[in-house]
Amino acid sequence: MPPTRVPAAPVLAAALALIGALTGVLTAAPALADFNDYPPNAPDQTPAFRNQTRAPVIPQALRLARTPLVEGLRDPWGMALLPDGSLLLTEKPGAMRIYRDGRLSAPLKGLPKVDARGQGGLLDVAVAADFASTRQVWFSFSEPRGNGENGTAVGTGRLSPDGTALEEMRVIFRQQPGIGSQHHFGSRLVFGGDGYLYVTTGERGMPADMPVAQDLGNHLGKVLRIDPATGKAAPGNPFTDGKAQPEIWSYGHRNIQAAALDPQGRLWTVEHGPRGGDELNRPQAGRNYGWPIISYGENYDGNPIDGGLTARQGMEQPVYYWDPVIAPSGMVFYRGDMFPEWRGDALIGGLRAEAVVRLKIEGDRVTGEQRLAQGIGRVRDIEVAPDGALLVLIDGDPGALIRLTRRGAQP
Structure with a gap:
């Protein structure tokens, strides 16, 4: 029988306690720091208002059960819940699959070629409210443009009746211009309550001395709002002078890989900062969100x-x-029933945090933060299952789909 390995932390704690007992002084083991104890990278910067950063930590009041549903995924990136409770999943190398009743399908046919170098590939996937009747699917991907260039693009197609292919696939939107970069494609897809499609993009990793996100003549570092049928600018967009790209909704963003509608139907986004500076925003028409000036x-x-x-x-x-x-x-x-205490809260995937980041938001201000399922892995995407459980995509090759439930709930 191989020797039993005892974790170092308990051994250290026991040794300190023994030494304390022998000397008449009880010495406690070092406490683990919470996420607000880690020092900032930019310590001289100060927030503009209370709780703009490091909001009070919400006490950890429950433990979550983790049930792996699918393992061995290849760099999973996005997912969309279908009306029957099944999921569309994307894998960055270019595959889209259906997860249904404990089974993962073969890759759907009919997807376009992707540029999967670096951060590129097949990215997000979304369906509109009328999917049950139309079976229409939208997806974003890094489209090869030739000569080493590529760009964030949006395609659409109809899921075949047997669920094996995307039929009548076409590309409706192409980021302009094409860029010779493998970084910062965005890109989340969110349907607004009015049926138009928000598309988030990155500034493609351009250095700060090339402020492309401030330039209204391109689609880089923007939130876009388009007609999902044609890919053209949606009516009501703010820039109509013929000089700006008409698809732009807001600008001055770095690399938006998180976006969702709140219970009031308003769009929120979360973008990657450099060293520090990840941002939660509520993008509004025509407004400038600062990158890389601030x-x-x-x-x-x-x-x-x-x-x-x-x-x-x-x-x-x-x-x-x-x-x-x-x-x-x-x-x-969160809108589910399994965790009523979370209703209305934002749940954000943390790649670096390796957790689900919960934000309590009151009056458009964050009042508390919590890290759920810490150590679960690099969280790439989150969905809420029909019963209120969380479905979490774990980044990597192999990656995984994991179900999070309240301990004691049925799997």
Whole structure:
């Protein structure tokens, strides 16, 4: 029989307690720091208002049961819940599959070729409210453009009756211009209550001295709002002068990989910062969210970004920011029954945090933060199952789909 390994932390605690007992002084084991105890990368920056960062920690009141549903996925990225409770899942190398009744389908036929280098590939997937009758599916991907260039694109197709293919597939939107980069494609897809489609993009990793996210002549570092049938600008978009790209809803973003509608039907996004400066925003029409002119973060080499400014006239403050980063990806506002205490709260995937990040939001301000299922792995996307359980995609190759429930609930 192999020797039993005892974890080092309990051994250290027992040794300290024994020494304390022998000396007449009880010495406690070092306490684990919570997430607000870690120092910021940019310590000289200060928030613009109370609870803009490091909101009070919500006490951990329950333990979650984790049930693996699918293992061995190849870099899973996005998922969409279908009316019958099944899921559409994407894998970054280019596969879309259906998870239904404990089984994972073969890759659907009819998907386009993707540029899966770096952060590119097959990304998000979404369905509209009328999916039950139309079977229409939308997806985002990094489209190869030739000469090493690529761009975030949106395609659509109809799920075949037997669920094996996307039929009548067509690309309805292409980010302009094409870029020779493997970074920061965005890209989340969210249907607004009016039926138009929000598309988030990244600034493609361009350095801060090339402020493409501030340039209204391109689609980089923007929230876009398009007609899901044609890919054209949706009516009511703010820029109609013929100089700006008409699909733009808001600008000055870095790399948005989390987006969702709140219970009031309003769009919220979470974007990656550099070292520090991940941001929660509520993008509004025509507004400038600052990147790279203002940021609550710093360059990867430790130098300030554009002099370290965190505010400027005409640029919006984030509702909330993180330093150190959580590396956000995927977002929902909880509406289920399994966790009534979470209703209306934002749940955000944390790649770096390796947790589901819960934010309590009251009056458009964050009043508390909690990390759920810490150590679960790099959380890439989140959905709420029909029974209120959380469905979590874990990034990586192999990646996984995991179900989170209240301990004691039926799996």
